[in-house]
Amino acid sequence: MTAEAETTTGSGTTTTSGRRPGTGGVTARRWAPGTQVLWRYRDNAGGRVHICRPVTVVQDTDELLAVWMAPGTECVKPVLLDGSPVHAEPLATRYTAPRTTARARWTGAGVLKLARPGEPWSVWLFWEPGWLFRSWYVNLEEPRTRWACGVDSEDHFLDISVYPDRSWLWRDEDEFEQAQRSGLMGPEQARRVREAGRAAAEVIRSWGSPFADGWEHWRPDPGWAVPALPADWDRAPARTAP
Known part of the structure; x- marks a missing residue:
């Protein structure tokens, strides 16, 4: 973190002023501890989000x-069309068998x-x-x-x-x-x-x-609530600084 002043917004975002390497001077938006966000993965074929984990x-x-x-x-995870785990599919067809997504508790x-x-x-x-x-x-x-x-x-x-x-x-x-x-x-x-x-x-x-x-x-803050999975978990991202 730079030595510049920082402020926390009502959304839980910490904004740090000043240049950062590789950003061309773009202001970085940082999340304050305790903020709930989504950790997502796109599929390797079509680029759609198929894994979403609230954290x-x-x-x-x-x-x-x-x-x-x-x-x-x-969370959201990929599954086969019949709901079976992806790893139930033989390796040879594991990445070509049709898939969908399902909600499941970690x-x-x-x-x-x-x-x-x-x-x-x-x-x-x-x-x-x-x-x-x-x-x-x-x-x-x-x-x-x-x-x-x-x-x-x-x-x-x-x-x-x-x-x-x-x-x-x-x-x-x-x-x-x-x-x-x-x-x-x-x-x-x-x-x-x-x-x-x-x-x-x-x-x-x-x-x-x-x-x-x-x-x-490390141990989590016992006061943290378990984040909820939003209905629009697969929405297109609104870009911010990397």
């Missing part, structure tokens, strides 16, 4: 956006999501019941686009699990390859995703941020 802002600065998805949050413990502006991945923290920390999850994705009510991205299939003993492993390499065979990702994009994965792996090996920052000890 609560933990921190929003020039360096990091951190949000909390509480247990029991009503079960289990909540998820803390951390994202640095412009970085082609976000890092999610998972706990077992009783706040026993389980793992970090590096979700490779398109750098997020900010808009008035949240952030939008596109999943890149390939992921990394990271454990408290600093061991790590690749996830969903089969889905990453199948997405290419199904035409959802061309060779050049696949190359960039692999490069992003290698860059993320280097951060893990060096135990850089956010792994070394102690976020596994």
